[in-house]
Amino acid sequence: MKTIDCRGMQCPKPLILTKKAINSIEVGQSIEILIDNETSRQNVERFLMDNGVEVAVVQEGALFSLTATKRSKDEVAGNEKGYCSPPGAHRPHVICFSSDTMGSGPAELGAILMKAFVNTIKEVKPLPSHCVFYNSGVNLVVEGSTLIEPLQKLSEQGVKILACGTCLDYFNVKDKLRVGTVSNMYTILETLSGAGHVIKP
């Protein structure tokens, strides 16, 4: 396993070296990344996870060893500099769709409010980093939803769309996902806890 020694390096250098190394290996292969500060560790870990790379971290004193395993054949193309957030810097928000309606009340009102909400996301900058869909929220990203096209456009602008796999399975619509990727509780919780703030319509 190749080792990338990023000790003593400042952001974005560890990210640039990591990206280059990930793009040079095959799916299923791993690299080890050595980092000696917490901020850099967070940035690299977030960068890898956002790009579909599996990460395991071992800490020994002040040294972090990250094992990054490539899980997708897609080239990692993320903007490294965007991940150089100093502590306390602005972190993008995440929108959390826990239902297919906005607010609680009459279903038809909640449904049309939710459609208008989703169609407004693109108008308000900065865009969220992620939109997370779970429970009946997954109805918005499967076949039959009128919001596939607007969500697809957000996805093309870099907004990551995550759909709860357990929920797709429960509703028996796993093969009907039309925008975004199937996700799990770990990624969903990491995405929510890593957000600058979370919006829940």
Added chain:
Amino acid sequence: MQVTSSNHNRNDKPLKKLIIVFNSTREAIDAERACLGKGLSCQAIPVPRNISAECGIALDVDQKDESAVRALFEEKNISAYFHEKEAGTPSIAL
């Protein structure tokens, strides 16, 4: 029912859009349902700020569907006000 994705021209060249506003939320909900029921592509959006500062739902439809949408609303007895996108002033009230 797969409705809104049926318009493949959108990525090539944006079609002219119409913003339709209503007298009530009730009519907006009924109008959206009626359009989708007829397979007319429409998106619920908030009423643009240049039209009204009050909260309200508008529909965004393709201009090519204008006559079909007008006929549909007449049939359903829905009062609607049509605006060309970014034009700001009502063109014709049904």
